[in-house]
Amino acid sequence: MHVNKNGAFLSALDRFADVDAHGVKAIIAAGSDIALLITADGVVQDVYVGPEAPPANDIQSWSGHGIYDLVTEESREKISDMLERARSDEAPRWREINHRTPGAEDFPVRYAAISTGEGGKVILLGRDLHMVAQLQQRLVQAQLTMEQDYERIRQIETRYRVLFETTHEALLIVSSETGRILDANSAAARLFAREVQELTNRVFANRFDTTSQQQLAAALAQVRETGRERSLDLRSRGDNAQLGLDVLLFRSVNETLFLCRLTPRGARAVEEAGLDRSLTALYRQANDAIVFTDAGGAIKWANTAFLGLADVAVSETVRGASFGEFLGRPAVDLNVMMTNARAKGRLSVYSTSFRSAFGVSIPVEISTTYLADAKPEAYGFVLRDVSRAAALRGGPTVSSDSVEHIIDLVGSTPLKELVRGTTDVVEKLCIETAIRLTNNNRTSAAEMLGLSRQSLYVKLRKYGLIDQEE
The missing domain is CATH 1.10.10.60 (Homeodomain-like)
Incomplete structure (x- = not known):
């Protein structure tokens, strides 16, 4: 501890009382990049510029100018508060101030204000922040670039999914290392009478009989070694159906994958392919709303007419939702139709009301079919808007x-x-x-x-x- 000549303890600040002007100048030079001496009326009386301050900004020319004229509009209130606190002998606080520059960018400096105790003068000790500001701008630019790249990747992913799902050909993406199915489109799922989720991450070779598995292994090895496309005929496991396989090797980032295209062979395949295209066209272009659900009544597919009836723009909005939510009596209608269709195979006409996404009620007649052969089981519903017919009839009829x-x-x-x-x-x-x-x-x-x-x-x-x- 240090005591004065009267025996009283000296505070930490009191011990610096003997520091002369040269020492104060050295402290200011060591602790700041820029120092400004501000008079009581807010004029810059003197300027100190350290060796690390940016030379591009003519800081020495600030001398003689009002401090408020040198900073941006949003920084003036901060400067006023700092000067007032310093003259009131309050503890200094660091504040970020932006100076005006001839260029487009402002010059950021972090200041602390200290009173000199002489005629209301204040010293602003500043630390140059232009390097920090540049790093922040680079960070923001990098973030914007990442978001743009992410958006571009999402667009590419969307286009890939659209092309992958709308083609009538059965397509599968298979890992060249594990031989497992990484992705499959709806056409491939229909070909194997499975859901897409049931095919994903399963061994591709297990879809075929024993002889075909050996042929497939040799073909994949050859494609992996040569990089050339290969075609061969295989037979599926279970129904022994003949399938044509075209294999193409491609690289995705740091892994190599097989693009496999399967085509049914024979007259039956031609007939089924033609029927499949006709049914798909009917499903898409029909005036009546058509919707397919799983065994629990959750919507799997819905055509354009159903989307129009429901007042929704895209099928993803209704996919996975309960079909009963769109019916007049959600707890009753769906259960009645599914129970009767399951017992009899189909329910010809069921009259109820249909509620759109905006709550509009429309009288409809619904035909229900239980698709027992689907794997897993499903239901198909055909809805017909009978609002005009109901208006003409004027009410119910008696036998x-x-x-x-x-x-x-x-x-x-x-x-x-x-x-x-x-x-x-x-x-x-x-x-x-x-x-x-x-x-x-x-x-x-x-x-x-x-x-x-x-x-x-x-x-x-x-x-x-x-x-x-x-």
Whole structure:
């Protein structure tokens, strides 16, 4: 500890009291790249420029100018705050200030303000930040370049996926090192009666019989060694179908891959290929909405007409969503159609309403087919907009037998009883239809009819459709 002549302890600052002007100048020179002496009225009285300050900016010419004229507009408030704090003997804070320059770029300096204690003068000690600013600009430019490259890669990926999926040829990407399938398009999945996910990461050779596996191994080895395209005929495993294979070797970044194209052989293949193209054209161009779902009702494919009916722009928006979400009674309609189609193979016409993405309700008739041969099992739905037909009909109809029975009663039964009887006929017919469609699920039938479960039981007893004890 240090004490003064009176025996009192000296503070750390007190011990620098004997530093002369030359020492202060040396401290300023060592601790800053730029030092400015600011008068009480904000004029730069003197300038110190260190050896590492950028020579391009004529800093010495700042002497005699107002400090506020030398900085950018957003930095003036910072300068004012720094000078005020320094003259109030508050602890200095480093602030980043941008100076005006003749060029397009500003000159950034990090300043701390210290009062000289003489007539309100302040010393601004500055550290040059132009190198830091340049590094930041380079970093921002590098980030922009990376984002542009990423966007370009996404565009390339999108084009690749479009080409890969829209072609009618079965295409697979196979690793030349492991022989496993890295990617496959929908045509390849249909050829092997599998989902794309079931083919991915599986050994490609296992798709073929034993003899074909040996031929395939030799062909792939030759293509890998020579780099030339090779064609051969193989037979698939299971159904023993004859397939033509074309193999092309290509490099992707740091790995080599096989592009494999499979083509069915024979008259049957030609017929199936033609039928496949016709069905694809029908699916895409049909006026009626067509949608395929998995066994759980999740949408797998939907045509353009369905997208228009649903008021969505692209198929990815609805893919994976439950088909029931678009129906008037989500908890009932889909289950009724799938249950009946699974039991009978198909359901010809089912009337309900269809709700678009914007909540617009449209009356539709839906035909449902259970695709038992699909692997895995699936359902196909064809939807027809019947809003015009419904408007022309003006409402529901009654069977001809019921109408004839009512006509026979004219003249022998009062009109009020005829009207009441007609209502009962229609009501009983609707209840019977709902019970049949829901396989006697009365909760679903009540929801389909817009009744409470208790009200449905009352009407079932009224028309003798259940025992009175139930």
